[in-house]
Amino acid sequence: MAVYSGPIKIAIQANKYRRNISIGIELSKLIVEYVKGTNIDFEVIIPIPLGENRLKERGYNQVGTFAFPLSLIVGVHYSAKSLKRIRETNPQVGLSAADRRINVENAFLADPEFVKNKNILLLDDVATTGATLSSAAEALQKAQANKVYAMTIARALSRN
Numbered sequence: 001m002a003v004y005s006g007p008i009k010i011a012i013q014a015n016k017y018r019r020n021i022s023i024g025i026e027l028s029k030l031i032v033e034y035v036k037g038t039n040i041d042f043e044v045i046i047p048i049p050l051g052e053n054r055l056k057e058r059g060y061n062q063v064g065t066f067a068f069p070l071s072l073i074v075g076v077h078y079s080a081k082s083l084k085r086i087r088e089t090n091p092q093v094g095l096s097a098a099d100r101r102i103n104v105e106n107a108f109l110a111d112p113e114f115v116k117n118k119n120i121l122l123l124d125d126v127a128t129t130g131a132t133l134s135s136a137a138e139a140l141q142k143a144q145a146n147k148v149y150a151m152t153i154a155r156a157l158s159r160n
Contacts, residue, residue, distance in 0.1 A: 003033070004126050004154035012125050012154060016062040024065025027125075027153055031066070032073050035121070040149050042121040044077040045070060048136055056113045066153065067123045067142070076121075082114040083122075083136060099129040110143035111134040119147040128156040 002008045011027065014020040047063035055061060064080055071078035086109045118142055124133055133150040140148045 001127075001152055002154045004156040008154050012062075015046040015065060016058075016125065017101055019059070021060060021062075021065045024062070025069045027066035028069035028073060031151070031153060034071060035058045035070065035074060035151070036042045038149075040119075040121070042076060042119040042147075042149055044079050044082075044115075044118055045074075045123060046071055046083050046115075046140070047077050048122065048124040049080070049083055050087045053088050063123055066125075070123070079114060082111045082141065084111075084145075086111050097129040097131070100129050101134075105136070106134050108139035110139045110145070112143040115140055116144040117146050122147050122148055122150045122151065124150070124152045126154050126156055127152040 004012070011023050015023040015027065045067050045068040047061055050054075050058065050061050061080065068078050068080075085107055088109050089104055089107050122133060122136055122140065127133060130150075133152070137148045137150055
């Protein structure tokens with residue numbers, strides 16, 4: 001995981017906001033050795049899903065642009081449909097830590113038929129407070145996933 005600044009920030013923002021989806025392949029290459037070095041045992045990679053409105057607006061899930069290539073490189077299943085965002089949430093940018101948790105609380109639903117008893121690597125692009133990953137992981141655990149590991153490309157550091 002890198003600090004969300006400099007070239008990493010530029011790449012993530014280009015992937016997310018400027019439709020430069022080819023950057024996703026390069027981002028997957030950045031984390032493949034880290035993922036392999038963790039020695040965690042996972043069977044499937046699941047990207048944090050977007051809400052329907054944001055997906056229609058953007059046209060793609062930016063996390064999928066690096067999650068899918070990563071799944072191919074490490075040889076595990078990729079599933080973009082086993083975790084859904086069941087309600088639209090506001091962008092997390094500019095929200096306090098408490099507001100971030102409230103914003104994504106109960107925002108996700110996992111497919112128990114798919115995730116039950118599986119070890120899952122949950123991926124997102126940037127973590128600030130971890131609220132989105134925590135909420136999504138809770139949904140996977142409620143659907144009886146065996147283990148849920150969470151990882152991001154970058155971590156936004158507090159300005160304080």
